[in-house]
Amino acid sequence: MPDQNHDPSDEPSPAATPRERIIKKYPNRRLYDTTTSTYITLAEVKQLVIGGEAVMVRDAKTGDDLTRSILLQIILEEEAGGAPMFSETALANIIRFYGHAMQGYMGAYLEKNVQMFSEFQSRLAEQAQGLSPEKWAQFMQLNSPLMKNWMGSYAEQSQTAFAQMGEQMQRQTDQMLEAFGMKKR
Structure with a gap:
């Protein structure tokens, strides 16, 4: 159930490729998956990437592309826990x-x-x-x-x-x- 921060215009834009999953990032740091119309966690974004899905993360307010920063955040969390990939x-x-x-x-x-x-x-x-x-x-x-x-x-x-x-x-x-x-x- 979306909260008051969700805007109906959060649907994928025509500029997005049909197979690209659009994720909106709100100022409260919540991630909203426009494909499933649900909020998701960073771990769920990671699972989408692992599953081979193309994702695009956009700032819900400005529309700025935040995909790189979210992917880097996932890498940082992976590197901080468990067995790091990079020395x-x-x-x-x-x-x-x-x-x-x-x-x-x-x-x-x-x-x-x-x-x-x-x-x-x-x-x-x-x-x-x-x-x-x-x-x-x-x-x-x-x-x-x-x-x-x-x-x-x-x-x-x-x-x-x-x-x-x-x-x-x-x-x-x-x-x-x-x-x-x-x-x-």
């Missing part, structure tokens, strides 16, 4: 890229690698369907030929993504030098 060293290295000339490249590189790893994980799960626990244990041994093949494929894709990032940087450097009237030797 302090990894976090410090990520912070060092902010404001650095490589910031844009690093974000794209990380995004591509996470995407490749997710695809790798999906293919691994498909291959593992129907395996007995014993066969699964053999399959997961890092020295097994199948696992070496899978890991080699992932490493190759990662290396390709890094090479593409380098080529993109080179093209942009060349364009910048040309803009300043300087030719690359």
